[in-house]
Amino acid sequence: MTGYRSLFLKVLSAVLVFGAWEIAGRIPVSYSFPTFLDTMSALVALTLDGTMLRAYAETLQPLAVGISISAVFGIGIGLWVGLSARFDWLFSPIFIVMQAAPLAALIPLLVMAYGVGLTSKVFVVCIMAMPVIVLNTGGAVRNTPSSLQEMGRSFLAREDQILLKVIIPAASPVIFSGLRLGISAGFIGAILAELKITPTGVGDIITYSRSIADYPSMYAAIFSIILFAVLFLNLVERLENVLFKGNDRGYVSD
Amino acid sequence: MSQISDRPDSASKPVPENAVAARNVSKNYGDVEALRDLSLDFPRGQLTSLLGPSGCGKTTLLKIIAGLLEPSSGEILVNGELVDGPGPDRAFVFQDFALLPWASVIRNVAFGLELRGVAKSEREAIAERYIKDVGLAGFENSFPHELSGGMRQRVGLARALSVDAQVLLMDEPFSAVDEQTRRKFQEDLLNLVANENKTFIFVTHSIEEAVYVSDQIAILLPRPSRVSEIIRPSGIRGKGADSIRRDPEYLDIVDRIWASLRSYVE
Numbered sequence: 001m002t003g004y005r006s007l008f009l010k011v012l013s014a015v016l017v018f019g020a021w022e023i024a025g026r027i028p029v030s031y032s033f034p035t036f037l038d039t040m041s042a043l044v045a046l047t048l049d050g051t052m053l054r055a056y057a058e059t060l061q062p063l064a065v066g067i068s069i070s071a072v073f074g075i076g077i078g079l080w081v082g083l084s085a086r087f088d089w090l091f092s093p094i095f096i097v098m099q100a101a102p103l104a105a106l107i108p109l110l111v112m113a114y115g116v117g118l119t120s121k122v123f124v125v126c127i128m129a130m131p132v133i134v135l136n137t138g139g140a141v142r143n144t145p146s147s148l149q150e151m152g153r154s155f156l157a158r159e160d161q162i163l164l165k166v167i168i169p170a171a172s173p174v175i176f177s178g179l180r181l182g183i184s185a186g187f188i189g190a191i192l193a194e195l196k197i198t199p200t201g202v203g204d205i206i207t208y209s210r211s212i213a214d215y216p217s218m219y220a221a222i223f224s225i226i227l228f229a230v231l232f233l234n235l236v237e238r239l240e241n242v243l244f245k246g247n248d249r250g251y252v253s254d
Numbered sequence: 255m256s257q258i259s260d261r262p263d264s265a266s267k268p269v270p271e272n273a274v275a276a277r278n279v280s281k282n283y284g285d286v287e288a289l290r291d292l293s294l295d296f297p298r299g300q301l302t303s304l305l306g307p308s309g310c311g312k313t314t315l316l317k318i319i320a321g322l323l324e325p326s327s328g329e330i331l332v333n334g335e336l337v338d339g340p341g342p343d344r345a346f347v348f349q350d351f352a353l354l355p356w357a358s359v360i361r362n363v364a365f366g367l368e369l370r371g372v373a374k375s376e377r378e379a380i381a382e383r384y385i386k387d388v389g390l391a392g393f394e395n396s397f398p399h400e401l402s403g404g405m406r407q408r409v410g411l412a413r414a415l416s417v418d419a420q421v422l423l424m425d426e427p428f429s430a431v432d433e434q435t436r437r438k439f440q441e442d443l444l445n446l447v448a449n450e451n452k453t454f455i456f457v458t459h460s461i462e463e464a465v466y467v468s469d470q471i472a473i474l475l476p477r478p479s480r481v482s483e484i485i486r487p488s489g490i491r492g493k494g495a496d497s498i499r500r501d502p503e504y505l506d507i508v509d510r511i512w513a514s515l516r517s518y519v520e
Contacts, residue, residue: 151352154320154340155366155417165369169356244356 034216039223042216059201062118063190066125070182074130075175078137099131107196121193128189129182136178140171169244176240180233187229273298273421273453274319279328281314288314290478301447301454303464306474307518312457313425320346320423332421345414347424351406353398360394362409366417384412404435421453441495443467461511465504475518
């Protein structure tokens with residue numbers, strides 16, 4: 001029952017948002033704001049003539065590489081930061097600075113150092129995605145209830161068992177929320193890189209369509225990347241529920 | 255059970271009368287003196303309560319016995335052997351239950367055995383038996399957040415029993431459950447002490463609870479912590495669980511302990 005109801009609410013909210021978009025486009029609020037239906041037909045056209053497929057083949061390269069690096073190293077460094085106060089002291093400031101840095105202003109520096117190719121774009125994705133993953137993981141590990149760790153030790157857990165069977169499962173909800181935030185930031189980074197470094201992939205469709213005032217195509221590209229990000233984040237949530245079965249069951253509050 | 259058989263055979267050595275002994279234990283946290291030169295014997299097969307006002311170091315002493323804290327000086331002997339960390343001869347029941355919220359009841363109960371590498375089918379068979387013993391049959395696949403406070407502590411107790419340690423360390427185990435559940439727990443604990451051949455060390459701040467369940471009560475006083483008195487309510491032990499609270503000796507001991515503690519309670 002609740003499954004049907006939540007599906008119904010999702011469909012309803014989608015209808016409301018897209019309906020409002022359609023109306024706003026028809027008024028129109030701005031000459032450069034297309035209606036929902038125009039955008040969708042542009043999306044279908046771009047998909048059918050293969051433009052979209054070629055664009056994603058390019059955009060996905062820095063995105064996949066950057067997000068993989070950020071996830072693996074981000075969680076690894078985060079665990080280390082959470083376990084060792086000295087390492088926390090050494091590394092956390094770097095990621096706090098990375099998170100606060102005005103990335104768009106730093107891109108020329110990256111281009112100067114690494115050129116206009118894939119490397120620079122991967123860097124942009126990592127700079128966007130990694131800090132939140134590292135900081136969330138570190139915080140979650142640090143905040144593992146000490147009584148659970150004590151329980152593990154009193155029942156003769158080795159250090160590695162405490163990490164694998166107590167700390168990581170206890171921290172996993174926050175680690176995954178960091179991962180989700182990091183991945184969405186990585187998507188922003190990938191598009192930002194394509195807009196700011198060299199126009200390729202989805203960023204190229206956005207830049208080119210805007211320059212020829214083909215606004216439906218421009219919004220279709222933006223819409224597609226948002227849709228893709230949402231689907232990917234849902235996949236990550238599925239992964240979490242497979243890996244850590246208890247996480248969707250709520251927590252003992254007292 | 256197989257988790258006992260791979261332990262070294264201790265039958266050849268003479269077994270000391272006291273299962274646990276604390277010898278001149280001191281513990282300092284920086285400048286704060288939590289325990290000073292404390293010595294105490296815990297007779298085998300009996301329940302010893304550590305009773306005292308808050309801040310008297312009773313939980314600190316229990317965690318030192320458990321091997322979770324290191325004493326600043328002095329030593330703990332369990333069966334005549336020096337403690338230098340947690341061991342298979344001791345199991346701990348936590349005040350806040352310390353259950354894994356993501357794990358089912360059966361996995362929580364079997365967790366001690368899981369950490370020791372006991373095979374899944376074997377440890378679940380053992381866990382199932384103790385889940386039944388503590389009265390939670392049918393809740394094997396429930397999760398901690400679905401249980402009441404009392405039931406959660408039963409899971410904690412079953413977990414400690416399932417590793418079959420000779421010494422059970424209980425840190426205010428009933429303080430987070432309601433009064434009625436607590437009374438039931440106390441009666442169950444009397445049966446447990448009588449039926450299981452284990453040594454119990456029980457931290458509490460409730461005078462009535464200590465007198466009701468204990469073979470020996472060590473009264474700890476703060477600043478600096480020391481054992482001020484040892485009381486053995488032997489006269490009321492043989493009587494049934496129902497009549498203890500009406501026994502004159504029970505009431506006398508409760509009054510006597512309160513008289514010596516009241517000046518330390520602010």
